Amino acid sequence: MNTRDKITRLADQLIRKQGYNAFSYKDLSEPMQVRNAAIHYHFPAKADVGIAVIDKAIREFDEYKQQWSDLPENEQLEQFAQMYMRNCKQGLICLMGSLAPDYLTLPEAMQMKVRAMGQDLLDWLTYCLEQGRKKGLFSFSGEAYDRALLVASTLLSALLLNRVLGEDTFQRMYDQLLSDLLKK
Amino acid sequence: MNTRDKITRLADQLIRKQGYNAFSYKDLSEPMQVRNAAIHYHFPAKADVGIAVIDKAIREFDEYKQQWSDLPENEQLEQFAQMYMRNCKQGLICLMGSLAPDYLTLPEAMQMKVRAMGQDLLDWLTYCLEQGRKKGLFSFSGEAYDRALLVASTLLSALLLNRVLGEDTFQRMYDQLLSDLLKK
DNA sequence: TTGATTACTTACTAGTAAGTTAGTAGTTTT
């Protein structure tokens, strides 16, 4: 892994642990054992770091989608939810949960990336729910897009609230979410 | 309204617009037309501002709860959700949505306050849902506490996502949330 | 009337933030 990728990975963890506005070039340069200017060489401005992190997340989600594409929709959704559960076990929230509260303080280029990432995720989830309902794998009322909003929102908040309200919070919300969707 | 209350109110809006780590004493002193030391006179450390904001939110929610106490539970829930809708119209997210992502960067005294605020809200919502279900006003499966987590999470995320995904997002999630709970 | 308290001000500090400039090894290209 090259330096640029190492920085991106480290920044990703910092953003999802502390938030975009709470990490600095020092938090990147010190663990990497380089000078602050070395980070600026790869990423001239802080927004460039943020954009690289979001781009990486979009690419990785693309890969997951491909890997899951042959599974039935209920299992795809479970895989999707387990992605969040793995984050939870590492004490990390999701990128949207971290960046949405700071949205108005982000440079425009980052705002656009965050929006694109959200739309990308929602598009996939909407299609997954719609197809799954057609096959009788899911049971829910209303438009699939609206349900996708609620599903994504539950997983996002579950990561947030797990930190604040206690370590069983994610699991409780996860179980209830799936039981709601799968029940006849 | 005295200076201390004005500062608290301004800080509340800044936290819910930009996040706790993205606002400074300057953001308080400039609009108040006082020097930075004047803010420090009322709130020696930044955490003291944060704690005052959370305390105010807890007190105000207490007042709302009292005002709603004679309403049937479905109307109490609607009032609760409309509280979030008013925030949405002002472009503000809720305190939990703002502070939970930054939770690990907050001083311990603030972490405790955030947790207390969350538990307070969840306790009320759990009781509201439980009583409402007993009376046949709500229809949902599982424990009332778990359902309360999902309801709170939906409103919290609806405010976050409304910024990122477009201005109809809150309304869509609001409608779906209430329709899910109220449907027979 | 004196003394204390309240609500500030001016002026400052030490630390940190993102970002820049010029220079330099080591490698790659021509």
Add this chain to the structure above:
DNA sequence: AAAACTACTAACTTACTAGTAAGTAATCAA
């Protein structure tokens, strides 16, 4: 072998951060 490129470092700047110390005018209590 010369030129160009890559990946840095050393040293710096400007701007802002939370926080402090000492002083002051106005009000309030004894």
